[in-house]
Amino acid sequence: MSARPTRAVSVGLLTCALVLTGCSKGPAADQTTPSDAGAASSVTSATTSATPTTSGSGTTGDTTATSEGDEVRSRSGAFTVVPPEGWTGANDKANGVANIDLVLLSSKKVGSFASNLVVLTSAGDQSVLEDELSKGRDQMTAGGRTVSAAPNRSVAGTPAIGFTTTFERDGIKVLARSYGIQRNGKVYLLTLSSSQAEAEHALAELDEVLSTWAWT
Numbered sequence: 001m002s003a004r005p006t007r008a009v010s011v012g013l014l015t016c017a018l019v020l021t022g023c024s025k026g027p028a029a030d031q032t033t034p035s036d037a038g039a040a041s042s043v044t045s046a047t048t049s050a051t052p053t054t055s056g057s058g059t060t061g062d063t064t065a066t067s068e069g070d071e072v073r074s075r076s077g078a079f080t081v082v083p084p085e086g087w088t089g090a091n092d093k094a095n096g097v098a099n100i101d102l103v104l105l106s107s108k109k110v111g112s113f114a115s116n117l118v119v120l121t122s123a124g125d126q127s128v129l130e131d132e133l134s135k136g137r138d139q140m141t142a143g144g145r146t147v148s149a150a151p152n153r154s155v156a157g158t159p160a161i162g163f164t165t166t167f168e169r170d171g172i173k174v175l176a177r178s179y180g181i182q183r184n185g186k187v188y189l190l191t192l193s194s195s196q197a198e199a200e201h202a203l204a205e206l207d208e209v210l211s212t213w214a215w216t
Helices: 003-008 012-024 036-041 124-141 196-211
Strands: 080-083 087-089 100-110 115-124 146-149 154-155 157-168 172-183 186-195
Touching: 100 186, 100 196, 115 196, 124 146, 124 157, 124 172, 124 186, 154 172, 172 196, 186 196
Parallel strands: none
Antiparallel strands: 087 100, 100 115, 115 186, 146 157, 154 157, 157 172, 172 186
């Protein structure tokens, strides 16, 4: 029973983490919007830098650099994806954020914001997923963010449901699209964020990433 409230804040935590990852001049980690307040203590060690490191190569663990076409394996080992051109694995950009399974970061900044994809993984069934997404939408709305439905889709044969949010953070207009997936006793929450000016291209890159998603 005690685990459910922890998971219920993860959508809010996710959008807070992605803003910290994407901003080139991010806020201090304890500067949160009202909707992020419940997750603030978990975000204090998250990075505010958007510059990806490029030393080494590989596909597992916390590797932060890939060559074009290289697949990246999630920390849990449950899935792999192939980043779009110009994107790299960047798990180290969210060190200290609970349940982070994968971070992908674009090297391109538009409006001082680098598009990024963050995946959180935790235990849970379909009811947990639906409850989490519902609370996430409510949390975003209560925080003054615009929330709208996202088109349902399939990720590697598994149904995904979600929503889109738009908001402004430290002068940067951000779009975030979140999807939830439930599979084999686990809930996967994935969110792409970008500047609103880059949204159309970033959403196309999200489609590209999800088309390469493979369960392992």
